[in-house]
Amino acid sequence: MDSIQAEIESHLPNVDSEKSAKIQTLIARAMGEFIQKTPDSPRQINDDGIVLVRGNAVKLETFDGAPGKNIGLTDVIGAEDGSNMGVGYMGWENAFFPWTLTYDEVNVVLEGELHVKTASGTTIAKPGEVIFIPKGSTVEFGTPTHVRYVYITYPVEWA
Template identity: 35%
Template sequence: MGRFISVAVLRELAKHGKEINLEKNCVLTPSAKDLVKELGLTITHGNQVLSSAGDKVIPVDQTLNTQPAPSPALVHIQEGIDNDLKKKVQKILEETLKPACPNPQALHVRGDQVIIQPFDQAPPGQRVGLTDVVTAKEGNLCAGFMTFDHSELPWFLNYDEADYIIEGDFMLKVGDQVFRAKAGDVVYIPKGSQVVFSSPTFCKVFYVTYPANWADFCD
């Protein structure tokens, strides 16, 4: 089974240079391919080279034939660099792909005991409440409650999220899209979205996010 190279992994690798050599069984996610163009990277991947110039894929043999043969000393140095890079890639993959919670456990949260606290990252004057009831201590996803009282919250999602509207009127702006949801509705927001949560009146929302430890991968 191939190993997926996410945006977070690729950004980490790009810190060591714009030419990155991946093992043959690695697979770039669509977002990671977009990042190749954004950062101007060149990815050596199996028997192909993925270049940021026009998203062009060139056989490795073709690229090698246009270059002079390297000296034995240079080959030895390159092999050392490649081995070092492989170790770094392996370490990054292990950190990125490991579960948020090593020992997930069953949990019963009593709704009548949940106290929703003011969200300290809300803009001044905005009455936004938020409380996590499942965290990385208990599982690989996070869950909790949000409230919006005639308020809005701009936010960037470094994770996937699904929201179930418990009561009231909920509004969500994702780019040029605006969703108006009511009690009983569900909305899904993909990772990497710039959004604005809001309510023209009052609403209470139950949310689920994945992974639970998304904050560990923020820049």
Template identity: 35%
Template structure:
């Protein structure tokens, strides 16, 4: 099976051109397919011609008069050698993007033991004014590819967009999660999973403490 193309990878590729060229055996993840529909991304494969894209391997030669995102696309001209050079440059750009997006959050994960008495939950500075929300990472990208930590909500709520996957375990109190038109009311011992790409509202009518786990570990790098 070919390389899996995630939504994060597709988003980066679309910054270069909305006509994204993929290898014939590459596979789009479900979230990537949804993103393609949302952003109007055209997926080109192999040597097909789709919406004015001429594919040669992973390179794209834009034709005269083709419109992309409402802007006129410049025409590639010159000798065959120049065209090959430009195709090679585009391949390098795509490879650089893929290498950056697909690289692990932590190059050398290590075992870690975090003692509970050393954990101090800090005020979450991204919370709306007046909302008492606390957060602390206890495992992050410095030691692993999976992050974890603690959140607290004191009669407060936090609207948030997750551009990463998250699992929450309620330690104490009542934890309320609004996502995808659903409202989950979780109590101590309950587990909630939130898929990447979700617009959510975390809250608690009283006080709650939640243990969270996110993938990838550098979740903050994916926050808009």
């Protein structure tokens, strides 16, 4: 806070101790209001129904669909938001697991690489790349390194 005050005062003429005290009070009030407005949740929901998810604040929960693997998953958008799509984050290190999809799914890789194996081969997506997996597909999800990605499912009730 002292560096903020020094910067402000360096741009003002004739700052005496009274003005400096007022500046300090204003900075403290502004900082207090800023801290109060900082969301304590990775989600922000606007009055018009728009939802913002702060991905770097999402903590992955344990995914029970692959027992014995250290795989994290957290749904962030769903039916409770009035959506007909499900959205979430998933991530893990050096693991593979089989899955049959009863829904359409799009995966957007954020970190690492996502391997999707099928009978016809393996598709590998890296950061910024997208994989679409149609409903009814039987796959093996995995990574030999690490992966973190966003998944979008349709319809919303994917599990």
